Amino acid sequence: MPKMPLTLIPRSLLSLAMAAMAAGASLPAHANIAKPKTGAEVLAQSPDSDWRPLDPENTLLMELPQGQVLIELAPRFAPAHVANIRALALGGFYDGLAIVRVQDNFVAQWGDPLGEDAAKAKPLSAGASPKIPAEFSIPLKSIPKADFARLPDLDGWAKLTGFVDGFPVAADPQKGRAWLAHCYATVGAGRSDAPDSSTGAELYAVIGQAPRGLDLNITTVGRVLKGIELLSSLPRGGTNMGFYDKPEQRHGIQRVRLLAQVPEAERPALQVLRTDSKTWPLWLDTRRKRGGWFVYNPQHVDLCGVSAPTRAAK
Amino acid sequence: MPKMPLTLIPRSLLSLAMAAMAAGASLPAHANIAKPKTGAEVLAQSPDSDWRPLDPENTLLMELPQGQVLIELAPRFAPAHVANIRALALGGFYDGLAIVRVQDNFVAQWGDPLGEDAAKAKPLSAGASPKIPAEFSIPLKSIPKADFARLPDLDGWAKLTGFVDGFPVAADPQKGRAWLAHCYATVGAGRSDAPDSSTGAELYAVIGQAPRGLDLNITTVGRVLKGIELLSSLPRGGTNMGFYDKPEQRHGIQRVRLLAQVPEAERPALQVLRTDSKTWPLWLDTRRKRGGWFVYNPQHVDLCGVSAPTRAAK
Numbered sequence: 054m055p056k057m058p059l060t061l062i063p064r065s066l067l068s069l070a071m072a073a074m075a076a077g078a079s080l081p082a083h084a085n086i087a088k089p090k091t092g093a094e095v096l097a098q099s100p101d102s103d104w105r106p107l108d109p110e111n112t113l114l115m116e117l118p119q120g121q122v123l124i125e126l127a128p129r130f131a132p133a134h135v136a137n138i139r140a141l142a143l144g145g146f147y148d149g150l151a152i153v154r155v156q157d158n159f160v161a162q163w164g165d166p167l168g169e170d171a172a173k174a175k176p177l178s179a180g181a182s183p184k185i186p187a188e189f190s191i192p193l194k195s196i197p198k199a200d201f202a203r204l205p206d207l208d209g210w211a212k213l214t215g216f217v218d219g220f221p222v223a224a225d226p227q228k229g230r231a232w233l234a235h236c237y238a239t240v241g242a243g244r245s246d247a248p249d250s251s252t253g254a255e256l257y258a259v260i261g262q263a264p265r266g267l268d269l270n271i272t273t274v275g276r277v278l279k280g281i282e283l284l285s286s287l288p289r290g291g292t293n294m295g296f297y298d299k300p301e302q303r304h305g306i307q308r309v310r311l312l313a314q315v316p317e318a319e320r321p322a323l324q325v326l327r328t329d330s331k332t333w334p335l336w337l338d339t340r341r342k343r344g345g346w347f348v349y350n351p352q353h354v355d356l357c358g359v360s361a362p363t364r365a366a367k
Numbered sequence: 368m369p370k371m372p373l374t375l376i377p378r379s380l381l382s383l384a385m386a387a388m389a390a391g392a393s394l395p396a397h398a399n400i401a402k403p404k405t406g407a408e409v410l411a412q413s414p415d416s417d418w419r420p421l422d423p424e425n426t427l428l429m430e431l432p433q434g435q436v437l438i439e440l441a442p443r444f445a446p447a448h449v450a451n452i453r454a455l456a457l458g459g460f461y462d463g464l465a466i467v468r469v470q471d472n473f474v475a476q477w478g479d480p481l482g483e484d485a486a487k488a489k490p491l492s493a494g495a496s497p498k499i500p501a502e503f504s505i506p507l508k509s510i511p512k513a514d515f516a517r518l519p520d521l522d523g524w525a526k527l528t529g530f531v532d533g534f535p536v537a538a539d540p541q542k543g544r545a546w547l548a549h550c551y552a553t554v555g556a557g558r559s560d561a562p563d564s565s566t567g568a569e570l571y572a573v574i575g576q577a578p579r580g581l582d583l584n585i586t587t588v589g590r591v592l593k594g595i596e597l598l599s600s601l602p603r604g605g606t607n608m609g610f611y612d613k614p615e616q617r618h619g620i621q622r623v624r625l626l627a628q629v630p631e632a633e634r635p636a637l638q639v640l641r642t643d644s645k646t647w648p649l650w651l652d653t654r655r656k657r658g659g660w661f662v663y664n665p666q667h668v669d670l671c672g673v674s675a676p677t678r679a680a681k
Contacts, residue, residue: 270661
């Protein structure tokens, strides 16, 4: 049983234990005093103010025959891409397109199967630009300190990591840049060889070990909040980077709407734990210090090994 | 284009460049001299002696209706479990069992669906013990230095990492222990609350972000060499840790044989790049230093972000 900082011990238990010690009682090895809280306990005890609703202007609802995929957009990190994606969703651009690539331990990618053919490609919706800047990183100083829940745990890929607006973020303090990291369920905008060739018309979600080597090489635009398992369980494509060899292997997308377009009563009523809340570090600690089945405690959590939990709105 | 250590530059190119510089020529920004080799190039140039065949005594062939899954066992790290698994395969124990659990971003697990019911559980094969020790780690000093291809890159979970026998390995030099790390495709032996309750009769493969928090908490026995996508693309189970709620959701296992049981002509003819070879660090470098599409080089690779490649036997 690992040691826990006193601050995590409920006062009642602490008093009980101290009284017992004062009375000369020896604590059993597995006394409750050292039992780490579980994630469920921490969330159950969190105040409602530590949760936020989905922002209808920054949430995509993708409908597949298998179910719904909910994607939270990150306008702070990719304002031009998110503006484009909003315009594309509002204009119905993604409706009827397809998941065209599923590469094992890497990404599921969707867009216009005919997008490479200028004559046949579906035109972008009004308000979406065919040419926007690459948005691989933003100035670190543009993120207020209170918004950046820093992770003290060592990361091999970046000197500074943490969470901003619920997203996993890495940063280079020397270069003064920060970026939304490639973790499981991170969503990015596919590009060709030119760094500024992404528009948001083609998107991918990470479905494997965090491909952090993509960080700073491509624009990340958000993360899948719900339904990632509908993408990660799709049959893998062929040897050409997971692109399906035959059109009939592709998976149709029924439609993609901004949550603001969905009648209020039909919107998924989810809340997200705020990563700038007091509950967030407690939640991280439940991953660092495990009880119950665990016999060894890593005392570590990695940027891509945790994510902001969601719950049904009350 | 990133800088490359001179040691990786083919001598012919180097001479050419030096001759050009001596002649006062300026090198174009994208001169070949600085172009990192691709992984395919490194593998194509590797000597045959840097590859090893599959060991028929340490390789499992699992047959599913969808295809074959090939698992390499790690007797150095879990001798008692591997001995048990060998006996179970030889005795046909796994034949007709099922994949009972698929939890998104975590594991696919297989075994006897009735294993918890002593009256109905399939008896273990002759030679397999119902009680073997937990094998969470081995003495670090038991691994000859030449066998341990150390990874210089920083890891948040362990002070020392690298590759042994083709497996990702983490170690704690202070405690003098080493273990096979939980990476994508790592195979472990399911256990109940008691640390020594695993027998190898129930196995799991990692199908998501490396759950390194499981390291030192459970016995890891090998890795999926081929066919992990057949496990990772299965429909996810319900909210009870991914266990399928209904028996009909489970996926039958046709049979599991040790490769030694398979007629030689029918064995998958694969070779594995030796992680104690000279090609191995060159392969790692192709991940650290990316050319082509990449515009930023991480100069980093993580233990679970690379794996020993395989190729068809010549």
